[in-house]
Amino acid sequence: MKVYQRLRRYNAAMEKDIRSYSLNQIRDICQTLGQPRFRAEQLIQWLYVKGAQSYDEMTNLPRALRATLAEECPLRPLEIVDKQVSSDGTRKYVIGLADGCYVETVGIPACDSGGSLKRLTVCFSTQVGCAMQCAFCATGHEGFTRNLSSGEMISQVLVVQNDFDMRVSNLVSMGQGEPFQNYDALLEALRFINNKKGLGIGARHITLSTCGLIKGINKLAEEPEQFTLAVSLHAARQEVRDHLMPRCAHNPLPELKQALQHYVEKTGRRVSFEYLLIRDVNDTEKDLEALLAFTDSLLCHINLIPLNDIEDSPFKPSLPAVQNHWLKSLQAHHHEATIRNSKGADIDGACGQLKNKLTR
Ligand code: SF4
Numbered sequence: 500m501k502v503y504q505r506l507r508r509y510n511a512a513m514e515k516d517i518r519s520y521s522l523n524q525i526r527d528i529c530q531t532l533g534q535p536r537f538r539a540e541q542l543i544q545w546l547y548v549k550g551a552q553s554y555d556e557m558t559n560l561p562r563a564l565r566a567t568l569a570e571e572c573p574l575r576p577l578e579i580v581d582k583q584v585s586s587d588g589t590r591k592y593v594i595g596l597a598d599g600c601y602v603e604t605v606g607i608p609a610c611d612s613g614g615s616l617k618r619l620t621v622c623f624s625t626q627v628g629c630a631m632q633c634a635f636c637a638t639g640h641e642g643f644t645r646n647l648s649s650g651e652m653i654s655q656v657l658v659v660q661n662d663f664d665m666r667v668s669n670l671v672s673m674g675q676g677e678p679f680q681n682y683d684a685l686l687e688a689l690r691f692i693n694n695k696k697g698l699g700i701g702a703r704h705i706t707l708s709t710c711g712l713i714k715g716i717n718k719l720a721e722e723p724e725q726f727t728l729a730v731s732l733h734a735a736r737q738e739v740r741d742h743l744m745p746r747c748a749h750n751p752l753p754e755l756k757q758a759l760q761h762y763v764e765k766t767g768r769r770v771s772f773e774y775l776l777i778r779d780v781n782d783t784e785k786d787l788e789a790l791l792a793f794t795d796s797l798l799c800h801i802n803l804i805p806l807n808d809i810e811d812s813p814f815k816p817s818l819p820a821v822q823n824h825w826l827k828s829l830q831a832h833h834h835e836a837t838i839r840n841s842k843g844a845d846i847d848g849a850c851g852q853l854k855n856k857l858t859r
Contacts, residue, residue, distance in 0.1 A: 515572075515597060515598060516572065516573045516574055516575045516597035517546065517568065517572040517573070517574045517650070518574070518577075518596075518597065518648060518650035518651050518654055519596075519597065519598070519648045519650070519651065520572070520648060520650065521648055521649050521650070521684060521687055522543055522547075522650065522687055522691060523687070525539055525542060525543060525546075525650075526539040528568075528571075528572065529542060532564065532567060532568075534564060538560065538564065540696075541557070541559055542557065542560065542568075543691075544696075545557045545560075546574070546650065546654075547650065547653045547654070547657065547691060547697065547698075548696075548697065548698065550654075550657040550660075550661060551574070552574070552576040552577075553574060553576070554566075554568055554569045554574055575597045577594055577595070577596075577654055577658055578594070578595040579592050579593070579594060579595075579658065579662070580593045580594065580595045580601060581593040582662070588607075588608045588610075589605060589606065589607050589608070590605070590659070590662065590663070591603065591604075591605050591606075592604045592605070592606070592658060592659070592662070594654075594655060594658055596627075596651060600627040600644055600645065601627070602624040602627060602647065602651070602655065602674070602675060603624055603674055604621065604622065604623050604624060604655040604658060604659060604674060605621070605622040605659075605674065606619060606620070606621055606622075606659035606662065606663055607619070607620040607621075607622065608620075608663065608665075616663075616665060618668045619659070619660075619663055619665050619666070619667050619668055619669070620667070620668065620669040620670070620671060621655065621656050621659045621660075621667050621669070621670050621671070622671050622672075622673045622674050623655040623656065623670065623671075623674050624647065624652075624655065624674030624675040624676050625646070625647055625652060625672055625674070625675070625676040625677070625678040625680075625681045625684075625685055626643065626644075626645065626646050626647055626676025626677065626680065626681055627643075627644035627645050627646075627647065627676070628641045628642050628643045628644040628645075628675065628676070629641070629642075629643055629675055629676045629677055630642070630643035630677070630680065630746065631677050631710055631744065631746040631747065632745055632746050633710065633733075633743060633744045633746075634742065634743050634744070634745070634814075635733075635743060635775065635777065635806065635812075635814050638676070646676075646680070646684060647676070647681065647684065648684055649684045649685075649687040649688035649691065650688075652684065652685065652688035653688050653691060653692060653697075653698070655674075656670065656692060656698060667698070667700060668700065668704060669700070669704045669705070669706075670689075670692065670700055670704065670705045670706065671705075671706040671708060671729070672685065672706065672707050672708050673706075673708045673729070673773075677709065677710055677712065678707055678708060678709060678715075679707075679709045679712040679714070679715025679716075679718075679719075680712070680715075682715055682718060685707070686722070689705055689707070689724070689726065690724070692705065702724045702725040702726050703725050703726075703727065705726050705727065706726070706727040706728075706729050706771070707719065707727070707728055707729065708729040708730075708731060708773070709728070709729070709730060709731070710730075710744055710746075710747050711730050711731065711732065711744075711747050711750050711755050712747075712750055713750045713754055713755060713758045716728065716730075716755075716758045716759065716762055717758055717761070717762075719762070720761060720762045720765040720766055721765075725766075725768065727768065727771060728762060728768070728770050728771070729770070729771040729772070729773055730755075730759065730770055730771070730772055730773070731744075731772075731773045731775075732772045732773065732774050732790075732793075733773070733774055733775050733777075733781060734781045734786065734789075735752065735786065735789035735790040735792070735793040735794075736781075736785065736786060736789045737751060737752050739780070739781050739786065740752065742780075743777075743780070743781065752793060756793060759799075760797060763797065763798045768798075769798040769799055769800060770797065770798065770799045770800075771799065771800045771801075771802060772794065772799055772800070772801045772802065773802050773804060774790065774801060774802065774803050774804065775804050775805075775806050776803055776804065776805050776806060776816065776817035776821065776822055776825065777806050777814045777815070777816070777817065778806075778814075778815040778816060778817045778818065778821075780814060782817040782821050782825070787824075787825055787828055790829075791828070791829070791832055791834075794829075794834060795832075799834070799835070800834075800835040800836070800837075801829055801834055801835070801836040801837075802836075802837055802838075802839045803822060803825055803826060803829075803836060803837070803838045803839065804838075804839050804840075804841060805817060805822055805838065805840060805841075807841050822838055823838075
């Protein structure tokens with residue numbers, strides 16, 4: 500079936516299904532139906548550990564309950580509306596949700612020196628669209644549609660796990676959306692993913708990414724889990740950052756640094772910075788000096804990411820000599836820094852780009 504026909508079929512559905520409820524709402528639904536507590540946990544296990552695609556598979560639930568759930572909260576199979584496979588093994592998916600929305604998810608395999616798969620990282624989305632309007636991001640141009648439920652986030656992990664037929668080992672919330680604008684659902688999803696009775700992925704293998712929302716950083720500092728925090732910085736000069744990330748302007752750099760210092764003191768964990776290197780926009784000597792000053796005395800790791808070269812985009816990647824100069828300068832100032840090339844660059848690597856291409 501053609502991709503566009505499948506998209507239309509999803510559009511026609513336009514309904515909520517059980518995955519659009521939070522895990523706590525599913526517990527409430529079961530309670531309302533007069534079920535003991537363990538039934539809700541059985542249902543959640545079927546949905547988010549075993550990846551059941553229909554109530555018929557849930558053989559340890561009473562038949563009458565399955566019939567009621569099917570009537571009241573349908574369970575529709577998740578559909579991979581599109582999948583692209585990169586020459587480096589990265590797979591990008593557009594997943595159709597029950598209400599006609601789509602999300603983008605990426606599976607990134609890593610091999611050991613013998614060529615055997617040793618790690619599988621999932622980059623998942625937290626929102627449909629995004630309100631942050633970052634200038635270099637396709638999702639930002641598309642605008643915000645809605646938050647994803649915790650179940651819709653967990654389901655993305657299962658889709659990748661099934662497609663690779665391999666356990667997911669790492670997770671990053673760097674797909675579509677600003678994760679801290681959907682904080683509660685995100686934390687519910689990650690706690691389940693982290694829990695031994697859930698997917699059992701270690702907290703240190705789970706990275707929460709934000710474009711620098713101070714309120715979210717302060718909240719995360721109070722959480723007991725050892726999740727990793729990544730901040731998409733992309734500029735350490737306020738005027739450049741305001742240009743690239745206009746909706747972050749109310750989180751000014753000095754206050755952001757203060758919040759990060761507090762986070763490091765409170766948790767004892769380092770922060771990861773993501774810095775897209777964009778030619779003549781944020782890669783001048785002034786920008787480098789500003790980054791050195793911003794990260795000075797902060798326990799951190801800096802990932803320099805050359806921008807993907809996208810046709811028609813006004814933004815181009817920094818020259819290789821500039822990338823190397825930045826790396827050496829950061830290391831000379833005793834910063835842990837790496838140049839990280841985007842995975843799957845040959846299959847529409849930019850944030851939100853895959854989905855936008857499909858739906859244009
Ligand atoms: S880069 Fe991230 S935060 Fe910025 S618009 Fe894109 S999805 Fe949103």
